[in-house]
Amino acid sequence: MTIGSRVLNGIERIGNKLPDPVFLFLWLIGGLVVLSLVGAGLGWSAVNPVTGDTLEAASLLSPANLERLIIGMPSTLTDFPPLGIVVTIIYGASVAERSGLFTTAIRAALLNAPKVILTPVIVITGMVSHHASDAAYVVVIPLAAVIFAAVGRHPLAGLAAGFAAVSGGYAGNLFPGAQDALLLGITEPAAHLIDPSYSVNIAGNWFFIVGVVLVFTPIVWFITDRIIEPRLGPWTPKDAPAATADEKQVVTADEKRGLAFAGLTILAMIAVWALITALPGSPFIDPEAEPAQRFNPLYKSLAAFFALTFFLSGAAFGVGSRSVTSHRDLVRMMREGIVQLAPYLVLVFFAAHFVAMFNWSGLGPILAINAAEQLRQINMPAPLLLISVVLVSCFFDLFVGSASAKWSALAPIVVPMFMLLGISPEMTTAAYRMGDSVTNIATPLMSYFPLILTFAQRWDPRFGLGSLMSTMLPYAGAFLIAGLSMVALWVALDLPLGPGVGVHYTPPPPAVAVQLPADGGITGPVAPPEAAAVAGPGAVTR
Template sequence: MTQAQQTVTKRNAFTRFLDTVEWLGNLLPHPITLFAMFALGIILVSGIAGYFELSAQDPRPGGGVIEVVSLMNAEGLQRIVTGLVTNFTGFTPLGTVLVALLGVGIAERSGMLSAAMRGLVMNAHPRLVTVAVVFTGVVSNTAAELGYVVLIPLAAMIFHSLGRHPLAGLAAAFAGVSGGYSANLLIGTVDPLLAGITTKAAHIIDPNYYVGPEANWYFMFVSTFLIAILGTFVTEKIVEPKLGKYNTTEASMELTEQKIEPLTALEKKGLIGAGLSFAALCALLALTIVPEWGILRNPETGGVSGSPFLKGIVVFIFITFAIPGYVYGRITNVMRTDRDVINAMSDSMSTMGMYIVLVFFAAQFVAFFDWTNLGSILAVNGASFLQNVGLTGPALFILFIFMCAFVNLMLGSASAQWAITAPIFVPMLMLIGYSPEVIQVAYRIGDSVTNIITPMMSYFGLILAVAVRYKKDTGIGTMIAMMLPYTIVFLIGWTALFFLWVFGLDLPVGINTPTYYTP
């Protein structure tokens, strides 16, 4: 077989793989329907398991026998009916995410986040454009969809204006925004979301365990620079050379009419004002936590661990987005009255309808799973199996990360996937001796790296539409093949950093975060 024939064969195999992934993904129902089915499935399974008296020996000191609690009886129905509302309203991620997004909504609707993003990318030196694009993409995920809507089209335009291939700019931005989704310099909206789910899962083993939004901050802060470096390397050494020199005849007619609008003097003034207000807020918050007499330190121990500052970090996310956002809007005349601020927060909440419905069914699934003791039994039996086969060391996390990456190909929502997998794997790995915070970090790596190669990702169609404007024959297979090198390099590099950080250097992944769990 000639080299050309081998290349064709490999491409056909790759295409078949992508087609299979898309087919499997399309077989899955909507995540909301999926959670509703899972909740009903838990009721059915609990009845069957209860009939066969499924149980497990509690390995904790003084623990007895853990028995399945059936929901397929009168008591189960009563508990479901009386707990349906409180399951929803008491689901921790719901309130934390909504509060954080109120502040992000002000910063976004005022135009501050968009202007900051444009300023970071457009003012970068030509030699640093690639790293600026990827870095800005990673940071932009604090503001949810803004990176997809603003940065990715902007990056393609900037690369084209510099005589570089626009799809290389699109790929670099997409890799930063979506492939580096969990990394960030600041604690963002995804941190309290995942931490709330992890806390619920940890309660299966330890009812008093708490995972805060700051639990992964150290590792994710450093990961921002890793993703920026790896993304730049893949763009300039692999993707852009493969794309070759850009031929404008491949583009649509709209391309010649595109213009990159630089920041206006008023926008620059607004960013300066917002930056000064952010610095003032940081200084004020530092006074409450840095000195030993800080009023937001732990009142019992005097330390930072378990302090009101860390427990209330979502409030500070809200404040540090809302006030600079308002200052920017006031200076740029976008927000003149309180009504403008209220409208910004209302608009932000109006986009959360689908998430709120998802949370309702996810909360029922998590609660039912907890009530039936199925999570505890699965965790004990799963941990015993891993111990029996000798798979309890750090290498276990390689399998876990790869499993999360694979599941993400077909279930793209970070919260949906974690709500399903956390109640099983968090308690299981806790019993082996690993902390929920470390387990959550490993999940976030796997969940992020395959976002850019799955058609199931909610913004994949939007990115494809932007790519078609520059290259008319771009299809799903072309897009995934272009992004696959990022996934491979990110998966290897990020996993290597995880092992070096956690097991090599024995560093905490977040503020006062343990690596190992001790009952």
């Protein structure tokens, strides 16, 4: 057995022993309780260099925190910022998905793609299809294989390109969506641990995710056409399996009419939002804010914009394609979308309590200030700091598939820490997303890996787990190198991450100097009792 096989087998064994993310959060909460007892007993404290408040570690078993936990349990869940944003967008996205808009648009894009640019069309479609959630895996990837076979190219090369785009390019897209709302919604309360006034919006990574599309598309194109397809060898169409009914399906006249209706609706929504923004006294513009912050209301409105656009364009497609015959169909689609959200709702209950309890304990900013001071003494350049976030994210992605679960655990530490080092919460989030994206296609623990293997074995029954991993590793390696380079260059060139969002965070002048005693704990001058609490409500908000 080769060293590579042993490493992969070891990763698989370790991953299989990990608990479900729900119980992983329970373990984290248990460890957090113990750590809070130790911190409170030893008197851990720190001075927030932004607000000047003295932060003291608090036991999570204190009467006040037990009251917060038990009596405030419902509000802790409902106050978790990503929950409201994600559910809002899902109401609209479920109509767009179940009316057939997403899948039909994907089929139309792929079936009509010219042969010469077939690979990049599949890649871009795969990244944009993240808005379709799980449909991206079950529509784009097998259909990419079918289309490659239809034009005489090896279907497994098409499958690899689709898998690389949908899963490996998970950080890329042309427009923000539910994933942006979820991850950036976790970022904001983490930022509040240091700066309670900091605001994060759904467009905070918009330019970055477009950059991922621009960088990853030629990479997948080159690797698919020049490395993977030649390695797979010639394809003999006589060996092709019979196409399924879904794969034979072309875009019908009704569906074309539905796509036209949906396209006009999207254009109308853009026009309405632009008109509201341009009107005097627009609620989307704050004339009293600083120039860089005046459009913050507009950015915050994007969650509603995407929810309404998905809903109305999905309904328009349904009317045009006759998949929606009454208003009851729309209600049913929204209801089914919320039902599919059930696993997330279970996970978010425990994630919300972990994040809130981390805030109540005071450990997040104390650890962040301590770590930031140590890193500041090392004087490591910002690009190298963010590269470390990418690598840590890559490592954890080999074992835990849920992007939101990992970020819920990491954000309360790394976001405040990097803010104190002058890096914006959005840039830290972008680095995390890059790391979470690139290794998805290289780990057999990814939830859709067995499904992709099943798709591949339909074309080649001898195609095993090792075959799929060896096919995808060139993509993963190239993505990692490109992702690290992209993050480093983004910081070095100080490129904007989204509208009004930059790489760097500039805190107000420190109110009190942070002191590091010999024992490594952080202390500061005694502050009035009211300054000892972390600013903000008991349950973390974004």
